[in-house]
Amino acid sequence: MKHRIVTAAQMKEIERTGDAHGLPYLQMMENAGLAAYAELQKQFPHPGSLLVVCGKGNNGGDGFVIARAAAKDGWNVTALLAEGEPKTTDAITNFERLHSLSVNICADCTVLETQHFDVVVDALYGTGFHGALRPSGLAACGLMNRLHKSGAFVLAVDLPSGINTDTGEVAEGAAHADLTVTFDSYKPLHVVESSAPLCGKIVCSDIGIRDEWHPEF
Numbered sequence: 001m002k003h004r005i006v007t008a009a010q011m012k013e014i015e016r017t018g019d020a021h022g023l024p025y026l027q028m029m030e031n032a033g034l035a036a037y038a039e040l041q042k043q044f045p046h047p048g049s050l051l052v053v054c055g056k057g058n059n060g061g062d063g064f065v066i067a068r069a070a071a072k073d074g075w076n077v078t079a080l081l082a083e084g085e086p087k088t089t090d091a092i093t094n095f096e097r098l099h100s101l102s103v104n105i106c107a108d109c110t111v112l113e114t115q116h117f118d119v120v121v122d123a124l125y126g127t128g129f130h131g132a133l134r135p136s137g138l139a140a141c142g143l144m145n146r147l148h149k150s151g152a153f154v155l156a157v158d159l160p161s162g163i164n165t166d167t168g169e170v171a172e173g174a175a176h177a178d179l180t181v182t183f184d185s186y187k188p189l190h191v192v193e194s195s196a197p198l199c200g201k202i203v204c205s206d207i208g209i210r211d212e213w214h215p216e217f
């Protein structure tokens with residue numbers, strides 16, 4: 001896998017090319033979630049308590065994949081629907097795949113404030129984030145940052161929530177991570193001075209899109 005830095009729009013184009021070569025979007029989401037979970041397992045080889053904070057887009061979909069993989073491995077998993085139920089097709093599919101598993105689904109941040117989690121997965125917003133955090137996003141990022149301060153390890157899916165992918169502009173109240181697992185290519189926010197420190201360690205994982213499929217930009 002080559003070292004590349006691409007914008008959010010270029011990443012969408014890369015994913016479109018992957019799909020056109022027979023790698024469905026749903027499979028890319030599966031690969032992304034499992035790649036992030038594999039990095040989590042490197043830090044935590046034994047199951048513990050896990051909070052997965054999910055948004056309603058595909059970043060949240062990656063979070064549902066992680067929740068499923070962790071629950072199957074014996075983690076005590078809570079999935080927070082921070083923005084309500086998922087809205088994209090692939091995220092809905094992965095949310096539905098949780099139903100047969102023992103995952104605590106929660107829609108209210110406030111009840112989680114006093115609970116202990118070894119690990120928090122930030123799957124609230126990824127490359128689709130723009131602008132400022134709205135109240136529900138602020139509340140969810142606030143919860144993650146408080147859990148982080150009280151000792152939880154925070155893994156950000158693709159990028160910490162509340163950062164503009166292309167400019168690295170950090171919204172007031174954005175999430176802070178210990179580890180960020182991005183997919184296929186780095187994005188500008190991972191290297192820009194304003195946002196890179198919020199990412200912690202950054203790992204770029206392969207999600208199955210071959211180098212030769214990548215368009216020239």
Ligand SMILES: NC(=O)C1=CN([C@@H]2O[C@H](COP(=O)(O)OP(=O)(O)OC[C@H]3O[C@@H](n4cnc5c(N)ncnc54)[C@H](OP(=O)(O)O)[C@@H]3O)[C@@H](O)[C@H]2O)[C@@H](O)CC1
Nearest residue numbers: 015028029032057058059125126127128129130132134158
């Ligand atoms: N495509 C693929 O194949 C793959 C994609 N992958 C994953 O998908 C991610 C991109 O997914 P995405 O494009 O669905 O956007 P995402 O980051 O979930 O955010 C959109 C949501 O955020 C919301 N929102 C935005 N700004 C907001 C604000 N200020 N305040 C509040 N809400 C705000 C926006 O809401 P809206 O503005 O529409 O109301 C919408 O609901 C990418 O980072 C990677 O993790 C991987 O699975 C690999 C395969």
Ligand SMILES: [K+]
Nearest residue numbers: 122125157159
């Ligand atoms: K995220």
